[in-house]
Amino acid sequence: MPSPKPKIAVHKFSSCDGCQLAFLNLGEDLLRLAELVDIVHFAEAGAVAAEAAADIAFVEGSVTTRDEIERIQAIRANSKYLVTIGACATAGGLQALRNGVANAAEWVAAVYAAPEYIKSLPTSSAIAQHVPVDLELWGCPVTSRQVLAAVRDLLFGVQPLNPADSVCMECKRRGNVCVMVAKGEACMGPVTRTGCGALCPSFGRDCYACFGPSEQTNTAALGKRFEGLGLLPQQIAQRFLFINNAAEPFAAAGRTWLEKSHE
Numbered sequence: 001m002p003s004p005k006p007k008i009a010v011h012k013f014s015s016c017d018g019c020q021l022a023f024l025n026l027g028e029d030l031l032r033l034a035e036l037v038d039i040v041h042f043a044e045a046g047a048v049a050a051e052a053a054a055d056i057a058f059v060e061g062s063v064t065t066r067d068e069i070e071r072i073q074a075i076r077a078n079s080k081y082l083v084t085i086g087a088c089a090t091a092g093g094l095q096a097l098r099n100g101v102a103n104a105a106e107w108v109a110a111v112y113a114a115p116e117y118i119k120s121l122p123t124s125s126a127i128a129q130h131v132p133v134d135l136e137l138w139g140c141p142v143t144s145r146q147v148l149a150a151v152r153d154l155l156f157g158v159q160p161l162n163p164a165d166s167v168c169m170e171c172k173r174r175g176n177v178c179v180m181v182a183k184g185e186a187c188m189g190p191v192t193r194t195g196c197g198a199l200c201p202s203f204g205r206d207c208y209a210c211f212g213p214s215e216q217t218n219t220a221a222l223g224k225r226f227e228g229l230g231l232l233p234q235q236i237a238q239r240f241l242f243i244n245n246a247a248e249p250f251a252a253a254g255r256t257w258l259e260k261s262h263e
Contacts, residue, residue, distance in 0.1 A: 006155050009041035009054035011075055013061030013068050014095060014124065018141035019086035020044045020060055026144045033151065053078045056154055058147065062088040062095060062124045069130055076131040081154050084127045085147065087140040087243050091212060095124040096246035126246070135160055139195055140210035140243045146195065163194055164215035167207050170198040179206050186226045186239055191217040191250075212244045219253035233261035 010020060023030060024045065039045065040052040050071075057079035063069055076082055087093045098104055104122040108115045127133055135154070137146045153160040167189035171178065179185040179201050187206035189198070193214040200207050219240065226236045234257070241254035 005036065005038045006055040007038045007040045007053065008151065009049075009052060009057045009075075009079070010039070010044070011041065011050065011057060011059045011071075012043065013059060013072070013089065013127075014064040015061030015086065015088045015093065017044060017060070019089075019139070022085070022142045022144045022147045023058075026148060029144070029148065033148070037151070037155075050075075051078065054080070056081045056083060056151060058083050058085050058150075059089050059127055060085050062092045062126060063130055064095060064121055064124045065119050066121065067119070072127055072130050081134045082127075082131065083135045083137060083150055083154075084133050085137045085139075085142045087138065087210065087212065088124075089127045090136045090138055090247070091244045092124045092126050092246035093140075094243055094245070097241065099123045099125075099246060124246070135162065137162070138193060138212040138244075143195065165194055166190055166214040166216075167192045167194050167196070167198050167201065167211070170194040170196075171201050174198055174202060176201050177204075179204060180225070180229075184229055186229055186231055186235075188222075188239060190222050191219055208239070208242060209250070210243050212247050213250055217249050219249050220256075223253060223257060233257045233263075237261060 010023060012020065026033065039047050040054055041047055041049045051074065057075050059075065059082065063072060084090050104120065108118045112118055135150060137150060139146065150160050171189060176198055180187040185206035187201065188209040189201060189207040191214055192207055192209040193211045195211040223236050226239060237254045237257035240250045244250055245254060
């Protein structure tokens with residue numbers, strides 16, 4: 001009797017669905033993957049069984065409601081491996097911009113005619129703040145290569161390779177001209193992990209840190225460089241407090257420059 005296929009689930013929390021497209025964009029490779037594993041839950045692709053047990057559970061999106069706290073705990077209990085995909089799941093995402101700087105209740109009351117029906121939490125938090133996570137795949141969005149490699153490595157018992165060197169290193173490998181040196185662009189590449197293939201610098205524009213902080217981040221030096229390029233403290237803070245605004249050390253750097261903007 002043949003061994004049962006490994007089971008994979010893809011769950012969505014508060015997000016834009018962009019990281020789930022990394023699976024759908026696999027095209028024919030997704031069909032081949034479906035022959036090797038059972039995709040037990042993936043609402044965007046048709047399979048709906050949110051409570052099904054899985055060998056690997058991929059989670060997109062941040063936790064922004066009390067119901068999501070309960071849901072992620074149930075997913076963790078039903079999964080051998082839990083993998084977060086994308087900026088929202090790994091660092092709270094763009095929606096984490098409200099953390100600590102906004103009165104969420106006042107905003108909801110100002111926007112909605114019946115705010116009592118809005119159940120969002122005052123903060124947006126990463127999945128790892130609520131349950132143990134086995135692997136974090138950074139990106140906004142993640143790439144098809146990342147998710148396919150994670151499936152292969154985890155099912156074969158191999159420690160997944162999760163590069164954390166900077167986008168600058170990727171630019172060197174690709175022979176890109178540095179946009180900060182050559183064009184004076186406020187590029188976040190020196191403190192951002194690679195994974196995108198240095199996509200933006202390859203087209204002559206600055207990196208805006210969609211893959212989160214790299215392994216070694218000298219945000220103080222980069223902030224000073226941005227200041228030398230003519231950016232005001234508020235503008236420098238905005239560079240750090242963007243897609244991965246809740247990820248340290250971006251959050252700390254952003255706060256530092258915000259304080260300077262009020263001096």
